[in-house]
Amino acid sequence: MENAFKASMYNYITYDNNENLLLYNSYSGIIAKSARDKDTILNLLQNPNNAESKEQNGIFLKLLEFGYIVPEFEDEVAKVDLSHMDKVMGNNLSLGILPTEDCNFRCTYCYESFKEGKMSEDTQQGIISFVQKNISKYGNLAVEWFGGEPLEAVDVIFNLSKAFIDICHKWHKIYSAGVISNGYNLRFNIFKELLKCRVNFFQVTLDGLKESHDKQKALKGGGPTFDVVIDNLRKIRDLSRSCTFIVSVRTNVSAGMYDKMPEYMKFVKEEFGNDERFRFFLRPVGDWGGEAVKHMSGQLIDKNSFDSVYDKVMETGEKVNFNTYHHFLRPGGSMCGAALRNNYLIGTDGRVMKCTMHLDHEMNTIGQITPDGKMTLDNARLAKWVARFSNIRQACKKCFFRPACNASSCPAKGVLSDEDYSCPYEKNSLDNTLKLISQSDAYVNDLDK
Template sequence: MEYKFSKLISAYDEGNGWLRLYNSQKGLESLIRVRKEKFERIKQNLENDGIFQNTADKTFQKLAELEYIIPYSGDEEKALEVKIGEQIYEPVLRLIILPTEKCSFRCRYCYEKFENGKMSDQLQNAIINYVKNNIHNYARMEVRWFGGEPLEALDVIENLSKNFITICKMAHRNYEASITTNGYYLTYDVFQRLYRLSVRNYQVTIDGLKTEHDQQRYLAGGIGTFEQIVNNLVDIKTRCKSRIPNFTIRTNFNKESIKRLDEYLYFFSEKFGDDDRFGFSLQ
């Protein structure tokens, strides 16, 4: 059987004879270390004729299991086109809403100017009327709360959500929401309020361990945010009994923080590795 390497691979050379691999299609479960020499040998064999004689080789088997290596006949581009097409052409009313553009963080890499404050009542009513007048054209509705920091305008989220839920219920349409938040205000109490409003998916950024994160993501006054965010997430993990919510912890690495990747992965595993509601996204 002929094989080829996936196009969805990210490889980081650790500089000590090891490579760190990540498959964006498989996510956190695909994150592994392999010997650079072994990886290059397998890659060269496959690029030459698509054949690797020793398919019983443990490294080859692991790469195949995590879909770094796929059958030569596999069409990844076609599979991605189908997935994208399903999202584009499915009759879903998808709205990305910024309740506020304000944020108490001053992240080192942020491009926002924080010029606009909380959404006005007038604009909220306009959005509600739009949904009311158009929901019948769609099979369901999805909202993504974004910002700024959306939890700094929790009252806007609550007002709009309650109206959306009522409209969808009357129209017999399903409703679901997600939120991208810095996690600083995501206490268990706030999580409960969001969950009751059908917010099921949460993306929170933690940029490495405490030292690295606090150098990147700090409050306007310069105070670090790592401990508050982690404590919030651990509290939710411990107290929330529902298996429905999903948390993606996004991490942006730089040249310094990537050096402590193993420590960070150990930290993540210790805090959240035993809970499949928590996933991981490397940037």
């Protein structure tokens, strides 16, 4: 035979709730489904060099195009090694910035200590000067506003955003931004101002219906928050569809929320189901550190047993937009930003860090930004975060999910503790993740067409 082929080692095969075949390839990031040609597809993946099968309706060519079939002598591991290095050493500058490390909430599972307040003007000027002096070295600039609760210091966001937009305009660089917020201060007027600041991605946490949300996410001084957050999201929803943005709603699920998940899914479907700008994803409440979570005895859910929650969600038949999950399945999509060379987290005092979850750990601090814009880095500490691709264990190298996470879903486990690698949420619940994504046609290719 002139050309020989094999099934990719990065394929994953499952079925949706209607017994449609679902295919996923972590190197291409492509998801596809089939109802009619399931047997033909499975035979081709098992025997890709069957000449008779290749001639059937162009299915073979589709499988080849989407990366489910590859040339027989292609070194797929070497190909992923290269893409991994490219991802780690990418030329874009990504800054996570903490306008304040304080918060107006006291969530029951929060790991933060709230030791630092609002970012000083000197630190703000240091960041602006750093970007001014160094932007020419990079491709583009992406900023994520984090906290604490970043909207408690929204004036810092406005000030730095104006400077970043002006600098990027001068140097012909693309500027993009997102904010991770509890949603309480995301009032309509603030939202519109953030859009002007090129913030077009918003992650807001909604922990189920009012009872569970108010229990897990109370105000700093006590008191409910659900009604205010929902009112803010409704006003955002009612903006003209010509206004483009993404609101990714994260739900942290505790054991006490399990039975109410169908009701919650019905609620979000009715409120936001007709607006493709609103997307949802779920996470189990875990022990992420700190003191607060110690009072959640019996409410934590192990991520390896989270499939029971997904099963409960899908019982309803409500087709909620879960397309946020697609990002995590793309090549490099389950890598933590801390594993990337040019990704820095900047604290209110100018500390340069890597991990958003261990702000007080000594090894998380890799440098400092001075008021004159100089970033001094401890390269030995930095290397522990970003040089991991040179020493990946064999189990990860051979794993079908490796192109998505590159053994870097949580580099903090290797840097700050004695743990080695941690598999990402989506790998642990991949069958259900694919089922949720397949509810929408946005990211699923139909192999029967």
